[in-house]
Amino acid sequence: MSRKNKNHIKKSPFDIAFIIVNTIVLTLFCVVTLYPILNTLAISFNEAVDTLTGGIRLLPRKWTLQNYKTVFNMKSLVRGAYISVLRTVIGTFLQTFVTAMLAYILSRKEFYFNKQVSLIYVLTMYVNAGIIPTLLLYQKLHLTNNFWVYIIPGLVSAFNMIVIRTFMNGLPDSFVESAQVDGAGHIRIFLRIILPLCKPVLATVALFVAVGQWNSWFDAMIYNAQREDLTTLQYELMKLLSAINQQSGDPNAIKHASSMVTPESVRAAATMVTAFPIVCLYPFLQRYFVTGLTIGGVKE
C-alpha cells in the first residue's frame, strides 16, 4: 500500500491474503470492543418498553430521553456525581503535586538518602497490609466517614513517582545548578523551574490519577459506608446494578417500572453517564499516556 513497499518488492498473493486477513481480524477486534458500549448507548436512548421486545443493536428504535431524566432525578446518583467530580479535581491536583515534589527530592543526585528513600517507597508497591488493618488504621486516624479518605491515602504513588523522577533525571542539571548559584532554595527551584519543565509528564500522571479517582468505588464502600453524602458515582452505579440484578424490592426500581422506565434502561443510562467523561476526554489525552508509559521505564 505504501510507496516504500512498492518500490522494493512486488506483493505476492500470499502477502495480499495476509493483509486482507489482518484487516478483517483487526476490524473484528474493533467491532468486539465497541459493540457492547454502543449497544448500551443505544439502549439508554431507546424507549424502555420497546427495549424489552429485544433486537436493539447499534441504533435506538424509538428515541427518548426518559431514561436519562430518571437517572438525573435520582438524588443519590447526582450526589455521587458531585463527590466524584470533587474528589477527581482535588485528588488529581494534590496527588500530582505531592508526588512530583517527592520525585524532585529523589531526583537530586547530591541528596545523601535518595537511594534509601526510593527503596522505602518502592517497597510500598509490593507490601500490602490488607484491607482490615488498613481500615482499623484509618479509623484511628479519623479518616473513615470523611471525605479526605479519598485523597490522603493515595497522596504519593510510588509508580507515578518513578515516572516523574525518570523524566526529571533527563533534564539538564545546569538548570538547577545555575538557580542554586543565584541563591534559590529547593522549594523555589521546584516550583519555578522544574514543575514548568515537567508539564508533559505531569499531564500524564494527572491523567492516570484522575481516571483512578473517577473510577474508584471500593473506598466509598469500605470506608465511607455510613455517610450517604460521601458516596461516589461509581459506587452508586454499583448499588443500582446489583439491586436490579437481584430483582429485589428496591424502591427505586419499582418507581421506574411505574413511570415507563425499566431497570435495564436505567442501568444502561446510568452506565453511560458514568462512562461519559472518560469516553469524551480520553481521545484528546491519548498521546499523553502513551508517552507517559514510555517514559515510565516500563519499557526498556
Next chain:
Amino acid sequence: MNKRKPYYIIIAALCFATIISFFLPYLHLPKQNDVEGDGYKIDTAMAALNSNIIKKVAKESGIPKNIVYNTAKNIINGKDRQTIESRLKENEYYIIDILTEKMNEKVAELDEWGSLEKRTYSYFDMIDLSASVIKYLERDIVSAFLVILTLIMTVVLSYISGFVMLFRKKLTSYKVVKILSLINIFMSFVGILSINAIGIGALQVDKFYKENFGIGFLVIAAMNFVILLIAVIGNLHESWAGIVTFKMIMRQKQLMLMTLPFIVYVVVFYFGPLTGWIMAFQNHKPAAGANQMFVAWDKFIYLLTEKDFLLAFRNTLAMSLINLVFSFIFAIGFALLLNEVVNVKGKKLVQTVSYLPHFLSWIIVAAIVKNVLAVDGGILNELLVNWGFIDAPINFFADGKYFWWIVGLAVVWKETGWNSIIYLASITSINPDLYEAASIDGAGRFKKMIHITLPGIKATIFVLLIINLGMVMNSGFEAQLQLKNDLIKNTAEVIDTYVLNKSFFQGADFSIGTAAGIFKSVISILLVSIANRTAKAFDQERLY
C-alpha cells in the same frame, strides 16, 4: 575499611546485649496477687477445657465441636444437669458423663503437675515449661514446639552473628549478618506469638509471660532488628565509602526537611497497617480493646483446613493463570498484527479504540459483560443460537464452569489494547535492516512477522512473563466481586473476596480476614521477589 570500624563496635556491643537479654527474665519479676509465696497458679479448669479432650470426644461421638465445648464449659462452670441437658439432644446426653469424667481426670493430672512454683524463669525453664505443655495438655503442641525451637535458635543465631562480626576481621560484606538477623527476627516473632498462645490458651499466666518472656523476646527481636538495620545501612554505605556525618546532613538541611513529611507519611500509611497483622494471631473482638486473646497459629490452621478458603486459593491461581495466558497471547498477537498495518490513520484508529476499555471501571465493564451474556437478549446467546451452535440460550452465570473463562475474556476485552503498548514500543526498537535483508531474501510479510518481529520482542515477552508469574496471587478482585453470585460461589470466590466476605459481608471475623490477607501477601511477596530476581538475571532492567 577503617571508616566502617564504628559498625563493628556497635554490632559487637549489640551482640553482647543480646546475650545479656538472655537473662532478662530473671531481672523482671512481677508478683501475682492470688498466689501465696512465689509462683504462679494454673487455672486447671480452664486448661482442661482447652486441652484436646473436646476434640477427642467430638470425634468419637460425632457431635459438633462447639456443642461439646459449650457442654464442657457448662460443666466447669457448675451448671446443674438440667440446664446442660437442655442444650443437647436426648441421644447426646451420654457425653455429659464422659466429659465430666475426663475433665476431672485432666484437672487432677494438672494439679499434680502443679502450679509454676518458681518465680524466676530463664529461657531454659521456658523450654521446660513448653515441654510440659506438650506432655500434659496435648493441645498447643505446635506452639510449644515452636517455642522450644525459637528459643534455641534465637540464642544460637545471636551468638553466631556476634562471633561472625567479632572474628571475621576482613569482613567484606554484611550479607551473612543480614541473613542471620533476618532469620533471627523471624524466629523471635514466631517465638513471641507461640508463647502468647501457651500463656493464654493453656496456662492462664498471661500476666507472667507478658511481663517476662514477652519483654525478653521483644528485646531480642528489637536488638536483632537494630543489628539488621545497621547491617543494611552499612551495606548501602559501602558504595559511598563513608558515613553521613552530621555536618553533611546540615549542608542539605532543606532537602532533609522536605523529605521528613514523606518519611512520616510512608511509615504511617504503608507500614503502619502492618502492625495490624497481629490480629491474625488473636481472636480479635473489637470490644476487647487492647486485651485481645492470643490464639497463635489457630486461624492459619483453620484457614488451611477450611474448604471455602482452599477453593478461593485454587480459584485465585486458576483465574490469574488463565488471565495471564489469555492476556499474553492476545496482547502479543494484537501488537504483531497492528504492526503490520501500513495505513497510519487506520493504525491510530484501531489503537484508540483498543485502549478505551482500559479506562472504564470494572463496574461498567461488569455491567457490559452481563449485558452481552444475558440469557434473553444477550448478543452472544443470540448469535450462538442463530448459528446453530446451541439449541437454547445458556445462562452463563448459573453454572460455575463458565466463570473463569468469563473473567478471562472480560480481562482480554478490557486490557488487550493497553497491554500491547509495551510490545509495540518494543517492536519499534528492532533494527529495520533486518526487515530489509529478509525482503531481499524473499520473505513475505507473514514470514517477517514470525521470523523477525516475534524474535525481536522475545526478551520483552520473557521478562514480562516472569514478572507476571510473580504476581500470580493477585488475580484482581473487582471483576470477581461484580460478576459473582451465590450459585457459582465455588468457582468465583478468590482470596480477596473471601477476605471481604469474612470481615464485612457475611461476618465480622477480622482475624480470619487478616490471616487470609497475610497468607496471600507473604506468598505473593516471595513470588514477586523470586520473579524480579529471575528477570534481573536475564539482564533486563526492572522497574526499580
